[in-house]
Amino acid sequence: MMGSEWVRLERYEGPWEPDDPDANFKAEVADYGRLDPLHTLAGLSAHTGIPVGALARYVLARFATTGSGGLLELGPAMVERLREPVRRAEAEATDEARLAAYRELAALLGWLGAPLDDPELYPGA
Template sequence: MSEDWWIDEDGETVVRLRRWRGLWLEDDPHANFKAEVQLYGRLDPLTTITGMSRNLDIPVGAITRYVLARWASGGSGGLLELGPVMVPRLWEPIAAAEAEDSDAGRLAAYHTLRQMISWLKVPLDDPSVYP
């Protein structure tokens, strides 16, 4: 059990929102993120969330859960939409171009990626492709 979160009597997770004023070493690889945690910690997110709750008639906890889930799963959500097989395929031309280290190789990678992405865009441009 943490002092910042716990499970209530209904089995729901309860989170205590708090500011963080930690310290880190200058060469900490996560220094930028930690600085943002402190910077954004100065704001009160409930000002916006309570306004949304009032205007949309959605409970504060539901909106907060949505915001956290949406932000925290942003990268993995994109991966799920693309599929775990497609990401390495998209990376291959980039890796090859960087290994070649030439403008011609990078331009060829651009054209390969453009073709692959245009193929991925087909259902967005024509939703009838998938029933």
């Protein structure tokens, strides 16, 4: 278990095979590795008074829990409603069932996204 041990920030440059299923992610890690995140965190620390280490922990925890955060925002019941059409379609394993699942998901996502389309809630969105 890692806990709050020291972590060395290092660059990653590969190599990876073109057919590696994680090739896009590895390329992104390599691209972002060219940046120095501590420069940004130092500026934010100076502005807010929050220690750099606390900011780094926040950034890592926030990124690492993004999926869990989405679950908390949507709620378990809605996540299950979104998963169910896919489960049914995959169990039936037909193009018709998958198209029906797509239409059901599109309707649910349209309903969830409706507030984003409201110019009073999100002007300029």
